[in-house]
Amino acid sequence: MHIVLVTGGNTGIGYETIKALYASSHAYTILMGSRSVIRAEEAIEKLHNELTQSASEVSALQIDIEDDLSIETAFEQVEVKWGRVDTLINNAGMLL
Amino acid sequence: MKLKNGAIPRIHSFTGAAFDPIMLSKPGPKGIREAWDRAYSVNVASTQVVTHQFIPLLLKSANPRVLFVTSGLSSLATCSAGHTSSTIGASPFKGWPKPNTPGFVAYYSSKTALNMMMLNWKRLLEPDGVKVFCVSPGFLATNLGGVGPELLKKAGATDPADGGSFIRRVVEGNRDEDVGRVINKDGVQPW
Numbered sequence: 001m002h003i004v005l006v007t008g009g010n011t012g013i014g015y016e017t018i019k020a021l022y023a024s025s026h027a028y029t030i031l032m033g034s035r036s037v038i039r040a041e042e043a044i045e046k047l048h049n050e051l052t053q054s055a056s057e058v059s060a061l062q063i064d065i066e067d068d069l070s071i072e073t074a075f076e077q078v079e080v081k082w083g084r085v086d087t088l089i090n091n092a093g094m095l096l
Numbered sequence: 097m098k099l100k101n102g103a104i105p106r107i108h109s110f111t112g113a114a115f116d117p118i119m120l121s122k123p124g125p126k127g128i129r130e131a132w133d134r135a136y137s138v139n140v141a142s143t144q145v146v147t148h149q150f151i152p153l154l155l156k157s158a159n160p161r162v163l164f165v166t167s168g169l170s171s172l173a174t175c176s177a178g179h180t181s182s183t184i185g186a187s188p189f190k191g192w193p194k195p196n197t198p199g200f201v202a203y204y205s206s207k208t209a210l211n212m213m214m215l216n217w218k219r220l221l222e223p224d225g226v227k228v229f230c231v232s233p234g235f236l237a238t239n240l241g242g243v244g245p246e247l248l249k250k251a252g253a254t255d256p257a258d259g260g261s262f263i264r265r266v267v268e269g270n271r272d273e274d275v276g277r278v279i280n281k282d283g284v285q286p287w
Contacts, residue, residue, distance in 0.1 A: 007146060012256065013236060013238060013256060013259045017259070019260055020261045020264035021264050021267065023211070024264060065138065065236050066137060068145065079155060083156060084153050084157050085154075086157040086161070087163065087267050090143045091163075092143075093143075094134060094135065094138040094203075095203040096130065096135065096203075
């Protein structure tokens, strides 16, 4: 099981990366990092509709990379539930 | 082209003070500070915190990787050779103030800083066997900047799915010979 965490994964390049992993024949546990759990859940629903079959699973992980408490909480959730991260993709970013 | 606040920017055919979009709605020092502070806060400092905090979980992996998503225009070599974005172009006119054109300089600068950050993680995590990369997915039609994918497509942006499949290949170990570099789908991006 290859555990991948993508920050800013609900939209843009983060979403497309998750989609590409989800479409792969490899089995991934994909953590879709998102500031908003609701937007992540909507993105996951969209993903399930676009790709009905997959060897992988995706779940929403609330993480606002500008918020230390959010990062700490996300770490604890991942630690408790999965115990490790195999690939961290620092994708969340902003152009203002 | 309309921005979020409904303003229509003056786009000149020549280049000048390459701005980040927030500087249109907030001209002068306020806009400059916001663009530069936010770009570095999100793209650099926050990324550094996240990476730092997640290291213990990465060290529990048998085959850990850390990817930093950067930009094609974060390359000092590329930009110093005069190859900038399609929205910047050649030398500015003499005089001040310079005509305003979009250039996203704070954003690109922050991504150059991100490339530097990656090098430090590569050095630090090499003894632990963590493979570290910057990935430069290309100019893709996403919602970056808030102007919408359609406008970006008109400026030459391609399908974001290409970025996704490239990053997937890195995740799957297809670019492990390029650890510690800024890579794109065609090879290695110059510093």
